[in-house]
Amino acid sequence: MEEVQQILSLSKKEMEKSLEHLKTDFSKIRTGKANPNMLDTIKVEYYGVITALNKIANISIIDSTTLSIYPWERSLLSSIERALINANIGFTPMNNGEAIIIHFPPITEERRKELVKIAKEEAELGKVSIRNVRKETNHLLKKNKNISEDLLELSEEKVQKITNTYIHQIDELLAGKAKEIMTI
Structure with a gap:
């Protein structure tokens, strides 16, 4: 038994x-609302090591259609932007020098x-x-x-x-x- x-x-x-x-x-799966979990699969090169995006940056929701990514170090901005573009998730990241902003168009x-x-x-x-x-x-x-x-x-x-x-x-x-x- x-x-x-x-x-x-x-x-x-x-x-x-x-x-x-x-x-x-x-x-x-995108629902029309910005969700930080959508970026969980994004990996960024961080000092030669492939690291999850959420481990090297703060991802927050600005409004229902916009996410902001504030890296712990500004030098990572270009690496994060490149990783987002290479991931081909269908969104164009905007780098403003301090953070990366992702705007999700309506579905x-x-x-x-x-x-x-x-x-x-x-x-x-x-x-x-x-x-x-x-x-x-x-x-x-x-x-x-x-x-x-x-x-x-x-x-x-x-x-x-x-x-x-x-x-x-x-x-x-x-x-x-x-x-x-x-x-x-």
């Missing part, structure tokens, strides 16, 4: 990782619909990941010779309930993200 609990616990942890990964992916209705489709694709990938964890967990349970058939059946039902819970959470995240994207 203890082995079953360990397997179920490991399964929950793996599904939680999938959910957190999806949340991270959702935070990178068209057509682009909003495309972004919702992208969010749906990400959500589906998250669901597939969770289903794969379920499949691996059921395989581990079946492979274990110390588990009776009744216990195996109960365990598989528990795995399915856990899976359904995480799938439902993904559906809720997707609904919230779609609403956020479509809100002007």
